[in-house]
Amino acid sequence: MSKRHEIRLSGSGGQGMITAGVILAEAAGVYDGQNVVQSQSYGPEARGGASKAEVIISDQEIHFTKATAIDILLAMTQEAWDKYSHDLKSDGVAVVDSFYVKEVDRPGVHKLPLAQMARQEVGIEMVANIIALGAIAGITKVVTRESLEKAVMSRIPKGTEDKNRQALEIGFRLAAGV
Amino acid sequence: MSKRHEIRLSGSGGQGMITAGVILAEAAGVYDGQNVVQSQSYGPEARGGASKAEVIISDQEIHFTKATAIDILLAMTQEAWDKYSHDLKSDGVAVVDSFYVKEVDRPGVHKLPLAQMARQEVGIEMVANIIALGAIAGITKVVTRESLEKAVMSRIPKGTEDKNRQALEIGFRLAAGV
Numbered sequence: 001m002s003k004r005h006e007i008r009l010s011g012s013g014g015q016g017m018i019t020a021g022v023i024l025a026e027a028a029g030v031y032d033g034q035n036v037v038q039s040q041s042y043g044p045e046a047r048g049g050a051s052k053a054e055v056i057i058s059d060q061e062i063h064f065t066k067a068t069a070i071d072i073l074l075a076m077t078q079e080a081w082d083k084y085s086h087d088l089k090s091d092g093v094a095v096v097d098s099f100y101v102k103e104v105d106r107p108g109v110h111k112l113p114l115a116q117m118a119r120q121e122v123g124i125e126m127v128a129n130i131i132a133l134g135a136i137a138g139i140t141k142v143v144t145r146e147s148l149e150k151a152v153m154s155r156i157p158k159g160t161e162d163k164n165r166q167a168l169e170i171g172f173r174l175a176a177g178v
Numbered sequence: 179m180s181k182r183h184e185i186r187l188s189g190s191g192g193q194g195m196i197t198a199g200v201i202l203a204e205a206a207g208v209y210d211g212q213n214v215v216q217s218q219s220y221g222p223e224a225r226g227g228a229s230k231a232e233v234i235i236s237d238q239e240i241h242f243t244k245a246t247a248i249d250i251l252l253a254m255t256q257e258a259w260d261k262y263s264h265d266l267k268s269d270g271v272a273v274v275d276s277f278y279v280k281e282v283d284r285p286g287v288h289k290l291p292l293a294q295m296a297r298q299e300v301g302i303e304m305v306a307n308i309i310a311l312g313a314i315a316g317i318t319k320v321v322t323r324e325s326l327e328k329a330v331m332s333r334i335p336k337g338t339e340d341k342n343r344q345a346l347e348i349g350f351r352l353a354a355g356v
Contacts, residue, residue: 022196022218029220039217040200042207043239061221065243157335 002060006067010052010084011076016129021053023151028057031147037065050080127167134171180238184245188230188262189254194307199231201329206235209325215243228258290352305345312349
């Protein structure tokens with residue numbers, strides 16, 4: 001039985017979802033040695049403030065490259081939740097930002113203070129996407145912590161290593177508490 | 179008749195092909211208002227030093243999201259050319275780095291000094307990917323210059339705006355000379 005994980009990272013345009021998608025894909029593909037397809041699409045259905053990036057991770061070759069039954073969903077805004085949670089599987093894992101996402105129409109959603117911790121502990125909300133990646137990896141184990149850290153370090157602007165390492169640590173800490 | 183363009187950007191791991199793919203996709207999708215799917219895959223076939231990012235741009239909704247008949251190919255290294263040029267269409271446009279790609283097995287390939295101009299004129303080879311995007315846009319008109327510049331500016335680290343604007347300018351200048 002092959003294992004296929006479909007992950008969707010969604011939020012508003014400025015929240016770094018595509019960067020997070022590329023980082024997660026590299027953690028799984030380059031460092032964990034899995035088969036991975038990472039994609040984003042733009043079009044009439046993607047108009048508005050919501051943005052998403054998708055990552056499919058499999059131990060088999062990936063022939064069908066669309067994400068249609070989501071195993072792991074991140075929603076950083078209410079609009080992203082409303083727009084992109086419909087095809088989350090019934091046993092899927094959902095992580096949402098507890099400040100920006102107030103209404104979720106299903107039980108078991110992990111509401112985590114991603115943006116708030118980014119602001120308060122790291123001093124910049126911009127790293128909320130990295131906190132989110134840490135939380136997702138910690139909760140689901142879809143990538144190893146070591147690989148995720150390597151991928152984060154290879155993709156961030158020089159000079160921001162400490163803040164991003166701190167963000168990742170916060171994410172894993174949040175995961176440990178769920 | 180719908181217009182579909184499949185673009186593959188390939189090079190070695192550190193040459194910023196994925197960043198270039200995301201930028202090109204945002205230029206076409208966010209700023210030019212086209213339908214776009216941008217993707218990268220990782221797996222056994224992607225092992226080794228070569229890296230690629232693909233962008234499909236269409237005036238219609240994109241149902242088939244794999245790139246299988248390439249209209250525009252960028253190859254920044256010989257390995258990338260050898261690995262990723264096989265499904266370039268016979269009337270496709272190929273742009274290669276003239277320093278790193280020495281042998282091409284078809285006529286009409288645009289050999290441009292992308293890395294060399296980056297080093298000599300901008301002072302950092304890292305912007306060769308942005309020069310390449312300018313050259314591709316200038317030669318093929320697959321995205322507008324205005325949209326490409328907006329997308330570049332939204333994706334680069336703060337403080338590197340001037341060097342990237344210069345890189346883009348060099349790319350369009352190279353295109354004007356082909």
